Amino acid sequence: MTTTLHPSVERADLLIDLKRYEEARELLAQRLAEDPDDIRAWVELARSHLGDSPNAPEALEATERALALNAEDIGALLMYASALRVNGRFPETEGVLREAIRLAPDYWYTYARLADWLWRIRIISSARTNGNEVRREDHDAALREADLIAQEAIRLGPEQVYAYEVAWLIADMSADGVVAARMDEAILRLDPQHEQALARRTKSAATAPGVKAAEAATLYADALASTPDSAPMQRGLDAASYRLLRGLRWLALLCLALAATGIDLFATDGDTQRHLPLPLGQRLWDLVPMAAIWALGALLRYRRLRAGIRVNLHSLIRRLPWSRIVLGQAAWAMLCALLITQIPWTDRTIPLVLFWAGLAPALATMWFDRPKNA
Template identity: 60%
Template structure:
């Protein structure tokens, strides 16, 4: 709606509202209403500031004052509908929104907001009339009606994001994955940094079958670079980073297995185990395959990670307990492997105990946290 001829006090109030200086905006609007109690725009703006500060009843009263002056004021009708919804009177919000559509049939926002709430309104009314129960058939009809409104809003304003968000929410209620994906693509086309759509799109790509932890972490890191305040994306990156850390334990267990093999801790019946103690050269040779394991499986893999993922790995270890447990277990398994492989044992009894001490706690925890996120 045009601001042509807007009173200077209302322009200043709009600027203060954008800066979230609601108390100052309210004071200025109060002065304006003292001068002209019939200024509908001032009442609407006052209601908006009151709503932002959680003064819902007062916001509703301000919209009623505005509509008493001008019952066909579009912004007043929209703000009145919002105030009704925030005061838990959403079923009454349909009437002012229908009036907006009647008065401004080419204004997309009335259709979008009504589509956003309509299936809830219909479900509440249906439930009140049927003992609190809403049938699936009835809900499908409500969603279809709401979807038609959202589609009308999209037709009227194809470059606005909100109608696509509304249709995504309707598709979620209808469990329509195809429409949800279509709406996410449309939202990201209009707003590549849209936090929710970007988080959903990234999560879908990162959790697709066959996507490895390093690739998933890279996807989340790229998305976080665009929307650094997204808690959902940060959670996804933390989970992918934790998956990377868990892989370190398997390298540690392989190191432990190589140490046990070097000492022939378990031999088949009829086989003669090698003599103990193992010569020094063979004990030192143990570091060659183990070094290759760690260089390829951990160091090289780490160096290939994006810088953002590296930073998050270090941050995750500082912030969360389980990543520290994982690294501690890997270190313990490696320590047991070194004790087995580097001490010149003359018998196999103690090395077997050390082997099980390194293996069992680590394997048990791998099983325990196989579905753990962080």
């Protein structure tokens, strides 16, 4: 499907890739003034107009001029289908694409494009026929029909990412997770830095049952190393980092529980509560398990995190108010735990107030702040 382009048309093609549509159109206008029968110039002119959606009618006119020169030109037919779609004539694209397949039955791209659009055309038709409701049987039939065409595209172009992208989309619409995962693997085999496929695979691994926050953060950090500008991956890393911060609050609440236990804050049947005030040695000893909890559960874990994750934690604290709230609750709970254990109380009334004061803010928001991770 490759053809030799005139130098002016080739430069215009590059300008369109750079989204410099006006400059491309100027070059193409000069070329068409020299040779109005240059089909490739007409096709590129249509592509430049498709780059600015308000100029879609001009794209349709340019493709019609190209097809008037050669009605069997595959590139012109494909561009004509795109122009029809943006001009609100989506159903007509099926006939154009099937004609292109008839003329070039071995060209993978036309099959992939038809599979990509056909199920949408069928669903739109079903909605129009059934009062804006899509019948389930029509939906499933449309996806099956499109999938057969997508598989033919893969057979003809086994190294073409777009063919697998279409097959993935159809599998996803069919809720076939096994096939969708297989298509993602094929996409990543061809393009290891494919943003969407990498994001989907990473999310699946990071959100699997039993995956801890640190492991999820590492998965997202690894993926971001391949696609550093990926917004989905950054959101995933933020979510995992936020889970790490929420874990600090649990450590503080555990220390608060140990403080309550150390002072025998709550009486139990058959047991005699410790006499107050507690000796200094006992009060200092109560600090040992708390220090161990923070050393093993926070400091050691933090030091084992990758540098990128640590940087993101600091960034998340600046960017996300809920991160600061969670850290504030952890600090407050820890302060209450220290006050309970280190002051030589002679009565348990104030320590009881401190216990509930440290616990209540966390309990009040613990479930509510769960989705505040992006």
